[in-house]
Amino acid sequence: MLVKCNQQPDNSLASQNDSMPEIKTEPVNLELSKLVPGNDNIQKEEVIVEWDDYFGQRKKYSAYPLVKILDTVLRNHHLDKENTIVIFDCIDGYKPSLPVSELYGNIQGYLVDASGPDSLPHKFQPYYLVWKGPMIEVKKYPWPYGLSGLQLVSANEMFKVIKPAGADKSTGFQLFYSNCLKCHSINKIGGKMGPELNVPKNITEYWTERDIVGFCRNPASYRYNSAMPPITNLSDKELAEIVSYLKYMKGHKTHAK
Missing domain, CATH: 2.60.40.420 (Cupredoxins -  blue copper proteins)
Structure with missing residues (x-):
């Protein structure tokens, strides 16, 4: 099983500042099947993944850079990436999340579709999230398959109820x-x-x-x-x-x- 509740913990939340400025915003829901294909600003790139969570080995993909998708959305919706959480919506109900600011660091996310030679359409479709970076680091990140959408929410709004x-x-x-x-x-x-x-x-x-x-x-x-x-x-x-x-x-x- 690729994605699971007891995955290696992500402690990025520990750095969240309780006093960050209040920026209220409605959640932005993105359906990837409508956003990615045919978008001239979002093109596939060749990427080498040093360690793939599903296959347990080094892999090469032609995939969409996650930051290219986020750049457009953040700009169009006037969102502050320092105060925004991205939630990855999967068709099976799995919903890992990360601070958007973390996605602009050394570890880079890519969306793989089901057209690759090694892909498993019944699992990966519509998208599979992979990470480029050192193996010891990417193992800490979520690797959801069946990824259908993204939700961008205000960190303040999300955390105030939990x-x-x-x-x-x-x-x-x-x-x-x-x-x-x-x-x-x-x-x-x-x-x-x-x-x-x-x-x-x-x-x-x-x-x-x-x-x-x-x-x-x-x-x-x-x-x-x-x-x-x-x-x-x-x-x-x-x-x-x-x-x-x-x-x-x-x-x-x-x-x-």
Whole structure:
């Protein structure tokens, strides 16, 4: 399975500044099948990927540079890339996200379509996101296939309904953001592969902490045919921090659209 809830954590959120300027904006939803093909400003480039998450080896692709897509959208919608989050929408409900500013760094993203000789149309279609950069770095990034769209949202607007106000829950929040939000939503923000964890009922209102941790460690022992893989990259202390964050969110429910 290429994309999973317990992928290597992305700790880029830790650098988000609580005092960044308030810039309110409506989410911008982009359907890639309508945006990319036929756009003269977005042309394929030859790119060598030192390590491909799906194939587990070095690969060469003809792919669309992600920043070329973002350049046009940021300009047309007057978005501040320092305060914008990009959410990658996949057809299976997987929704990893990254700060847009990070996509303009040393690690470069590319969209591969299903026309390549090694592509698997039933998995990759319509697009597969790959990363150019050192293997040790690109392994930290999400590699979603079945990528159908992008959503650009204000970091301030997104975080205000899921981020704790105090510092005591920040560790659990960052762990949840990096490991869980791709597949699960909280206050209706996040992925759709797994269940929403806060509204209308918080998971800690009907599951004990012991069962939550037990399920994370071995989902198949709780639920037949569970699509969730075992979480092996987090310590017991880190899982406890996530549960503590979930308990906090029980008192901070929202009816976000």
